[in-house]
Amino acid sequence: MARPRGNPNFMAVRHADTTAATHQLQLNADRHAVAVYQALLAAIRGGEIDHAADGNDKALWRAWLNANGHLTQRQRPWSKKSFNRMLSRLKSRGLLVL
Numbered sequence: 001m002a003r004p005r006g007n008p009n010f011m012a013v014r015h016a017d018t019t020a021a022t023h024q025l026q027l028n029a030d031r032h033a034v035a036v037y038q039a040l041l042a043a044i045r046g047g048e049i050d051h052a053a054d055g056n057d058k059a060l061w062r063a064w065l066n067a068n069g070h071l072t073q074r075q076r077p078w079s080k081k082s083f084n085r086m087l088s089r090l091k092s093r094g095l096l097v098l
Contacts, residue, residue, distance in 0.1 A: 032073040033086045034095060039070050058083060 040061055044051045049064045051057060062078040065071075072082050090096040 029073060029089065030093060033089050036065065036070055036086060037090055037095065039068075040065070043068075 040049075043049045043064060049057070049060055058080070062080070062083050065083075066077045070078075072078060072086075076082070087096060
């Protein structure tokens with residue numbers, strides 16, 4: 001007969017199973033964000049796209065990324081929201097330096 005309230009150790013087991021997976025997903029997202037950021041820096045330094053200090057160039061950056069095959073980690077075109085999340089990820093990890 002099944003326990004009426006389920007496995008009493010469920011949260012401990014679930015936490016142990018998902019912590020490593022979550023950590024790996026975060027590492028993959030960090031690596032992808034760094035790779036995209038390096039592509040942007042190379043394009044800025046190469047003069048392919050402009051760098052404005054006021055941040056109004058984000059739409060141009062997204063357009064450049066989409067046009068040059070640099071998609072999101074899920075292989076989708078960059079949206080405003082996904083691009084800003086990537087920049088926030090880089091900033092929170094101290095990797096955003098323009």
